Amino acid sequence: MNNIVTKQTFILADELxxxxxGKQLADIVKIELKQGIIxxxxxxxxAGKTTLTRGFVQGMGHVGNVKSPTYTLVEPYDLQDWQVYHFDLYRLADAEELEYMGIRDYFSSHCCSFIEWPEKGQGMLPKADMTIDLAYLDEQRQVSLQANTPLGELLLSFLVK
Incomplete structure (x- = not known):
């Protein structure tokens, strides 16, 4: 019998x-995985995509503002041992634009990439280790995490312990 957890749903009371x-995910990446994720x-x-990313970026050690990259497509965070990239592809007109910005350079073992509106980059993005769906639930948020790779499964296994 396979005990691998591939999907987990949480109800989050508020922005905090x-x-x-996000900070809990960062702790797992730094302490347990010791490698980047997508x-x-x-x-x-x-719905909370940037808020979740803000928690992750702060959890990875960034001090200061974490803003949405809506107009810049990507907001980089150069941290001591990590690179964290927050992408917002909402305004992307054509997925091929990602090729021109050197999208492949953003994905390596010491990089963590959080990508909002990933469907806009279809065909140019690598497979995600995890897909996170956020939805309104009255004043709360429902967050579903889906592991898509063995690394994503490992991350989720530490999260649900």
Whole structure:
């Protein structure tokens, strides 16, 4: 019998709980995985994608503002031992634009990439280790995490312990 967890859903009470989940993911990456991850973020505008990413970036050691890269496509965070990239592809007109910005350079073992609106980059993005869906649930948020690779499964296994 296979005990691998590939999907988990949480209810988050508020913005602070969303940030806390991001920080928890960062702790798992730094302490347990010790390698970068690729995360696709799905959800309506305002559902908490940037808030979750903010928690992750802060959890990885960034001090300061974490803003949405809506107009720049990517916001890089150069941290002591890590590179964290927050992509927002909402305004991307054509996935081939990613090739011109050197998209392949953003994915390596010491890089963590959180990608909002990943469907806009279809065909140019590598497979995500994890897909996170955020949805409104009255004043709360429902967050579903789907592991897509063995690394994603490992991350999720530490999260649900």
């Amino acid at each position: 709980a969303t940030i806390a989940l 995360v696709f973020l799905n959800g309506d505008l305002g």
